[in-house]
Amino acid sequence: MLQNLRVIPLGGVRENGKNMYAVEVEDEIYILDCGLMYPENELLGIDVVIPDFTYVKENIDKVVGIFLTHGHADAIGALPYFLVENQVPVFGSEMTIALAKIAVSSEKKLRRFDDFHIIDEKTAIDFKNATVSFFKTTHSIPGSLGIDLKTSAGHVVYTGDFKFDQVATPEYQTDFGRLADIGRDHVLMLLSDSSNAESPYETSSERDISSYILETFKYHEGRIIVASVASNIVRIQQILNAAAQIGRRVVLTGRDLEKIVKTALKLNYLTLPDPNLLATTKELRELPPEKTVVLETGKMGEPIKSLSKMATNRHRLLHIKEGDLVFITTTPSHAMETNVAKMRDLVYRAGGTVKAISDDMHSSGHANKSNLQLMLNLLHPDYLMPIQGEYRLLDAHANIAEETGMPADHIFITKMGDVVKYNKGGFHLGAAVNAGDTMIDGSGVGDIGNIVLRDRRLLADDGIFIAVVTIDRRKKKIVAKPKLTSRGFVYVKANRNLMAESSDIVVKAIENNLANKEFDWNDLKQDVREDLSKYLFEQTKRHPVILPVIMEVNQNRHR
Structure with a gap:
């Protein structure tokens, strides 16, 4: 009898x-995906955000492997950070493993790591307490697979990113028969994609999107600049096909794109309709506008940022000019809507025009309401855990499941670290484990916390105010008058009275501390901060970061 399933x-x-999801079966832990997240604007200076690996590190001897669903950064991006300290086997499809190797190769310590295992939809791996098998799903990248963990009590199924497209090409087709077979064999828990759960609209088929892209290319006479996500292989293929059909050549920008395209071509997941289709960036100036397609890609919001640079003559390769069409073939997240609106305005100012697939079609690589209900009806799970999405999307998925007849108490809207435990024939919420965000800034991993981010926000909002003072602690006097400076707070020359009064406040705070028999450096600096902060807020209604620098002459000490 199963004793532990979490x-x-x-x-x-x-x-x-x-x-990133951990499924614990007895004394074995199965890790499903290991992805990252690109930060929103409020995470100032942060490059990427990865999961907190604390729980997995504490139980690394139980981990049998990492099982990947597809090759996007939200599924494989955190691998280098995880594997550098915890080298465990990694399983995924041919395309997924190829992209995972590219991601891992950036980490010097992992250049000899080669514990990768290529699997496909026919693979079944028997471990001590569970059998792991896979099923084909439809997503915007080939080699996308769902994961099925078969335990003695039933199946735990993880969909990964998916949608249903009845006219998908063979390499992107969902295996409906396999899903139905799993559903007939008692699914205990379904972890299902919620990214598009709020959409009631039928998602446009990739065949319709291909036709839309071709029509757009046909009826524009000038240069076409296409924005897409680098790892959206199906979209890149559609762009290559459309360009070839009307006799245009395609210029690729960005190292990420070149690596991904080369990998996909090598594995035959991308095909070139014309061997001379791709042009180099050096050929860009020589190509006539009516024969040019520029494919600008990047991570999440990067194509939008690049287009803004093109429109303001700051891009390294090209500038938008009269007659250019900017064609957005990706659907930006809600967080990017303001940036997209600003970019559109800049493009029009530069003389170009903008067209977006999302203006005319419901394009998404994720399941909408009817797709999610179909997945539920195919698998008949006892319990559902909506995943991948903000709370409102998880809640929308829960409502969708209730419409199919699933009881509300069989749906778990979880937060990071929650433990959903199987006991006495059902799942229940147990004690949580350590989980959260680990922020990556440059080469630093996890060294940026809430206090540092708070200071960055304050610096961005109200600037910094620095007070430099030299004292003689033995003689209990200030040797040099405070030198005050600010950056991003006020213009010093236009605020002489404010600076003079601030200087007096610093002097008074220091003299009070020097007169105290129990002199303490921390108390001194804290008093300067508090007194200055109170005064500056009264005068300006701003809270700059205040940095007191106290130097001591006789001791040659700097505080």
């Missing part, structure tokens, strides 16, 4: 991206 989301719930 499902633990370590990321990917109440957020977009950073998918």
Whole structure:
């Protein structure tokens, strides 16, 4: 009889991206995906956000492997950070493993790591307490697979990113028969994609999107600049096909795109309709506008940022000019809507025009309401854990499931670290484990916390105010008058009275501390901060970061 079955989301719930889920079966832990998340604007200076690996590290001897659903950053992006300290086997499809190797190769310590295992929809791996098998799903990248963990009590199924497209090409087709077979064999828990759960609209088929792209290319006479996500292989293929059909050549921008395209071509997941289709960036100036397609890609919001640079003559390769069409073939997240609106305005100012697939079609690589209900009806799970999406999307998925007849108490809207435990024939919420965000800034991993981010926000909002003073502690006097400066707070020359009064406040705070028999450096600096902060807020209604620098002459000490 099964004694221990627990499902633990370590990321990917109440957020977009950073998918990582631990399924614990007896004394074995199966890690499903290991992704990252690109930060929103309020995470100033942060490059990427990855899951907190604390729980997995504490139980690393139980981990049998990492099982990947597809090759997007939200599923594989955190691998380098995880594997550098915890080298465990990694399983995924041919395309997924190829992209995972590219991601891992950036980490010097992992250049000899080669514990990768290519699997496909026919693979079944027997471990001590569970059998792991896979099923084909439809997504915007080939080699996308769902994961099925078969235990003695029933199946735990993880969909990964998916949608249903009845006219998908063979390499992107969902295996409906396999899903139905799993559903007939008792699914205990379904972890299902919620990214598009709020959409009631039927998602446009990729065949219709291909026709739309071709029509757009046909009826524009000038240069076409296409924005897409680098890892959206199906969209890149559609762009290559359309360009070839009307006799245009395609210029690729960005190293990420070149690596991904080369990998996909090598594995035959991308095909070139014309061997001379691709042009180099050096050929860009020589190509006539009516024969040119520029494919600008990047991570999440990067294509939009690049287009803004093109429109303001700051891009390294090209500038938008009269007659250019900017064609957005990706659907930006809600967080990017303001940036997209600003970019559109800049493009029009530069003389170009903008067209977006999302203006005319419902394009998404994720399941809408009817797709989610179909998945539920195919698998008939006892319990559902909506994953991948902000809370409102998880809640929308829960409502969708209730419409199919699933009881509300069989749906778990979890947060990171929640433990959903199987006991006495049902799942229940147990004690949580350590989980959260680990922020990556440059080469630093996890060294940026809430206090540092708070200071960055204050610096961005109200600037910094620095007070430099030299004292003689033995003689109990100030040697040099305070030198005050600010950056991003006020213009010093226009605020002489404010600076003079601030100087007096600093002097008074220091003299009070020097007169105290129990002199303490921390108390001195804290008094300067508090007195200055109170005064500056009264005068300006701003809270700059205040940095007192106290130097001591006789001791040659700097505080």
